[in-house]
Amino acid sequence: MNHVHQIEFQSPIGIVEITGTDKAIRSILFSEKSRVTMPLSPDSPQVLKDCxxxxxxxxxxxxxxxxFACESAGTEFQQRVWTALTDVPYAETVSYGAIAKAVGSEKAVRAVGNANSKNKLSIVVPCHRIIGANGKLTGYAGTLPRKEWLLRHEKACSDNQSV
Structure with missing residues (x-):
């Protein structure tokens, strides 16, 4: 049986909580804690250090x-959505409808939104890059200000890369 480990670190937009086994990361989630209580330690598994x-x-x-290695538990549909999210290029956005089309369920826009909300691998499976058909930022489990920050951050970094 795989032992589950958890660490936290302070990011520019709040504390990030990382959970994983000795072999793979299971979740990367924003925490509403005010301070880090479980920092990385020398005996943390390498995959958590890498993450x-x-x-x-x-x-x-x-x-x-x-x-780093990741693993996520979800339905077959959720897995297809999460895989499609990883195809969205850095600093770009697509609509929920585009993801629904990509997974072969064009009318399943709400289901895509629901799968998106169940993604436990924030940033790595970039659900923050999915926006409404009208171009507006909509739901993000990590809060809309964080979603906005992540999109602005990626755009700024992408613009710097192309200079």
């Missing part, structure tokens, strides 16, 4: 994709 380091690099604008 925190890569997320810190992301927040510093030095990383656009992630290489």
């Amino acid at each position: 925190q380091q890569q997320l810190e690099e992301y927040f510093q604008g030095k990383r656009m994709d992630f290489t």
Whole structure:
């Protein structure tokens, strides 16, 4: 049986809680805590160390994709949606409808939104890049101000890369 580990670190937009086993990350979620109570320790599994380091690099604008192992539990439909989310390029946005079309269920826009809300791998499975058909920011489990920050951050970093 895999032992589950949890760490937290302070990001520019709040505390990030990382949960994983010795082999894979299971969740990356924003916490509403006011301070870190479970920091990375020397005996934390390597995958948690890699995850925190890569997320810190992301927040510093030095990383656009992630290489640590992840695993997520969900229905077949949710898994298809989450896979489609990972195809949305860094600093770009698509609509819920476009994701529904990508998973072969064009009319399942609400179901895509629901699957999006159940994504436990924030940033890595970039549900923050999904917006309403009207171009407006809509629901984000990590709060709309964080979604807005992440999109602005990626755009700024992307613009800096192309200079």
